Amino acid sequence: MSAGNMHIKLKVWRQSNTNTQGRFENYSLDHVSPDMSFLEMFDVLNEQLIETGTEPVAFDHDCREGICGMCSMYINGQPHGPLRGVTTCQLHMRSFKDGDTIVVEPWRAEAFPVIKDLVVDRDAFDRVIAAGGFVSVNTGNAQDANSLPIPKVAADEAFAAAACIGCGACVAACKNASAMLFVSAKISQLALLPQGQAERSIRAEKMVAQMDAEGFGACTNTGACAAECPKEISLENIARMNREYIGAKLSSSAV
Amino acid sequence: MSWFSQTLTSSIGKKLLMALTGLFLISFLVIHATINAMIFYNDGGETFSHWGHFMGTNPIIRTLEIGLVAGFLIHIIDGLILWKTNRDARPINYAVNNPSANSTWYSRSMGLLGTLLLIFLVIHTSHFWIPNRSNQFATGEELDLYQMMLDIFQNPVVVLIYVLGCISLFWHLLHGFKSAFQSLGLNHVKYNGLISVVGTAFSIVIPILFALMPISIYFGWVY
Numbered sequence: 491m492s493a494g495n496m497h498i499k500l501k502v503w504r505q506s507n508t509n510t511q512g513r514f515e516n517y518s519l520d521h522v523s524p525d526m527s528f529l530e531m532f533d534v535l536n537e538q539l540i541e542t543g544t545e546p547v548a549f550d551h552d553c554r555e556g557i558c559g560m561c562s563m564y565i566n567g568q569p570h571g572p573l574r575g576v577t578t579c580q581l582h583m584r585s586f587k588d589g590d591t592i593v594v595e596p597w598r599a600e601a602f603p604v605i606k607d608l609v610v611d612r613d614a615f616d617r618v619i620a621a622g623g624f625v626s627v628n629t630g631n632a633q634d635a636n637s638l639p640i641p642k643v644a645a646d647e648a649f650a651a652a653a654c655i656g657c658g659a660c661v662a663a664c665k666n667a668s669a670m671l672f673v674s675a676k677i678s679q680l681a682l683l684p685q686g687q688a689e690r691s692i693r694a695e696k697m698v699a700q701m702d703a704e705g706f707g708a709c710t711n712t713g714a715c716a717a718e719c720p721k722e723i724s725l726e727n728i729a730r731m732n733r734e735y736i737g738a739k740l741s742s743s744a745v
Numbered sequence: 746m747s748w749f750s751q752t753l754t755s756s757i758g759k760k761l762l763m764a765l766t767g768l769f770l771i772s773f774l775v776i777h778a779t780i781n782a783m784i785f786y787n788d789g790g791e792t793f794s795h796w797g798h799f800m801g802t803n804p805i806i807r808t809l810e811i812g813l814v815a816g817f818l819i820h821i822i823d824g825l826i827l828w829k830t831n832r833d834a835r836p837i838n839y840a841v842n843n844p845s846a847n848s849t850w851y852s853r854s855m856g857l858l859g860t861l862l863l864i865f866l867v868i869h870t871s872h873f874w875i876p877n878r879s880n881q882f883a884t885g886e887e888l889d890l891y892q893m894m895l896d897i898f899q900n901p902v903v904v905l906i907y908v909l910g911c912i913s914l915f916w917h918l919l920h921g922f923k924s925a926f927q928s929l930g931l932n933h934v935k936y937n938g939l940i941s942v943v944g945t946a947f948s949i950v951i952p953i954l955f956a957l958m959p960i961s962i963y964f965g966w967v968y
Contacts, residue, residue, distance in 0.1 A: 503840075514840065567843030593841040600834050665844065665853050666831035668756070698757055707834030708756040708827050710855060711924040717847035729932030732757055736930065739752040 494523040496583060499591040500535065502547055508603050508611075514593075524584035528571060529554060529561060531583055548607040556580040556720065559655030562662070563608055564595040569659035569718050577657060577720040597658050599667035600705040614704040615656050615672060621700035622693035623676040625685050638684050648682040651675040653721040660715035660723070666707025671715035673701045674731035675723045681734055691738035698735050757928075759827050764928035766820040767921050771947070773813055778954050784967050785957075790891030797890050801877065821863060828856040851916040852924070858917040865910035872897055898962035911956035918948035 498519045505512030519538070522531055529551050536546035552560035561578040565571035571581040586592060594608060602610040652675070660671035677694055680686030686693070709728060716725045752758045780800060783793035800806050844853060851858065877888045898904055922944035926932065931940070961967040 564839060567839060567841045568846055572846070595839055595841070598835050598837050598839055600836055663844075663847055665835075665848075667834035668831070670756075698755060702756050705834060706756070707831035708760055709928070710831070710852060711920070711927045712848035712852040714844060714847040714853075725927065726932050729927050729930045731930075732760070732928060733930030735755075735757045736752075736761060739748060739758075745748050 494525065494583075495520070496522040496524060496586070496588045498522045498531065498583070498586065499589075501591060501593045502535075502608070503595045504547065504607055505596075505604050507606060512604065512607075522583055524582065526583045527554065527579055528563070528565070528581040528583065529579050548605075548609045550609050551579060554579040557655060559657035562597055562610060562612075562657055562659070564597060564662055566593055569597070569662040570657075570720055574717070575720060575722050577655075580720075597662040599658075599661050601667065601669070602658060602661060610658070612656070612658050614706070615658065615669070617704065618669070618673055618697055618700045619656075619676060622689065622696035623680070625680060625689065627685070640683060644682045647726075648679045651678040651682070651723065651727055654679075654719075654723050655721055657720060659718050659720060661706065663714040663718035664707065664709075665712060665714065666710060668709050668715070669701050669704070669706040670709045670728050670731065671719060671723055671725070673697055674727035677731045677734055678727045681730065690734070691742040692744065694731065694734040694738040695742060695744060698731070756830070759823055759830075760928040762819060762823045763827065764925035766816045766823070767925045769812075769816045770820060771918070771922065771925075773816070774951050778951050781958055782954060784891070784894070785961070787967055789968075794889070794891050798887065801881065801887050817866070821859070824856065824859050849920070852920040855917065855920060855924075858913050861913040862910065862917055865906065865913065868906060869910065872903075894958070895962055895968065898959040901963065904959040904963045907959040908956050911952040914955070915948055915952040918951070919945065922947055 500517040500519065501514050502517060503512055504515045517535055517538075519531065519535055522534065526534070529549070532547060532549055539546045550560045550562050552558040554561075556577045556579060559577070561570070563570070563578045565578065565581070570576060570578045571585065573581055573585055596602075596604050596608045597610045597612075599610075601614040602612055605611050654672060654675035656672060658672070661667050661669050664671075677697055680693065681690055711725070711728075713725055716723060746754070753762060780796045781793070783796055784790065786792045844850075873890060873893060876893075877890060880886060880888050898907075923940055926940050958967075
């Protein structure tokens with residue numbers, strides 16, 4: 491790690507729990523290396539806070555290699571910060587300038603209540619998945635791969651949709667706090683594959699119903715979600731979800 | 746709730762309604778602009794009045810007009826409901842937000858642009874459509890819409906309001922036209938380019954054509 495020496499001013503949202511009012515706190519950090527990840531910079535801040543007997547900032551993180559979807563900071567007005575296609579843990583301090591003031595907020599959505607500081611409750615996503623984002627299969631030996639022919643294009647599109655890590659940046663970026671990019675990715679990854687066909691209609695109906703029940707907004711097709719998605723999930727998935735849902739509603743046996 | 750109303754009140758169903766009524770209103774704009782453009786024949790309103798009479802009296806058109814009013818109402822009411830749902834989905838706003846990094850201002854302002862268009866619609870219909878239909882209802886006689894245009898567009902404030910209405914329409918269509926296809930699930934690499942080009946061209950041509958009408962009358966190019 492290079493011996494960079496950036497001075498960073500932070501404006502961080504602090505909130506002790508869901509039921510209290512939050513506020514911004516200002517912090518000042520010296521000796522920040524440009525090679526630090528954004529989360530490592532927060533580790534340094536928290537060490538500084540602990541040393542002074544102050545409550546450290548609570549923030550979500552896990553793998554720190556951009557694949558788990560836990561980190562979730564709204565940095566200077568953008569989810570996961572200014573870079574495209576990266577999570578906060580893959581954002582480095584070299585993306586900022588010496589002396590910058592960085593404003594860090596939690597995801598803001600009715601469906602994502604703040605638990606503490608920058609940590610929000612994303613259980614709503616789990617409930618949407620539980621409503622239909624799965625395939626029911628009898629266990630047993632895996633069958634021969636060639637017995638289920640899958641076109642290359644379908645496999646690629648399903649794989650691209652399955653890249654969604656459920657971080658919630660789409661909801662955070664959307665002016666309507668809509669979860670449609672997330673839900674459409676989860677519907678698409680199964681709708682495109684033969685294994686997903688048995689529950690295809692009921693899946694679309696149930697997942698969309700759960701999404702609405704959670705209090706997410708509707709889609710205005712601004713494209714903010716896809717632009718901010720760290721896994722660059724495409725808006726084509728939302729169009730596919732619309733087709734799946736409308737088709738299911740018009741033709742399914744669920745009256 | 747029946748499956749039908751359940752569908753139309755879901756988040757995707759509301760968008761479906763916006764898209765279908767939006768495209769229907771777009772088809773209306775084509776007819777409206779075409780017939781009004783007859784004033785550019787500059788024949789003292791003869792061609793315009795001929796078609797105006799057809800639109801005002803033909804039973805098929807008059808029946809479709811009920812559908813048009815319904816289309817407007819559904820688009821407006823559904824839009825207001827969506828605006829409220831979407832606002833409620835984020836009760837606390839960000840202190841610092843940089844939405845221009847990921848989306849266009851007009852795609853985020855469809856509710857505002859729609860509200861401006863609604864205000865314009867009230868002014869516009871109270872200039873022409875409401876007085877004309879009221880008179881038809883009361884006396885059975887149509888008003889001289891061409892003469893009314895010549896009179897009303899002598900006022901520069903009215904001309905300005907109409908031009909502002911056309912500018913709002915331009916931005917509303919620029920996002921709305923393409924957005925409607927996405928809401929209907931019509932997103933395909935073979936057609937996206939076509940939808941985008943036609944949508945942009947339509948959004949430019951129609952508002953300019955409309956804006957030229959009050960402008961031309963005000964400056965005396967059409968009389």
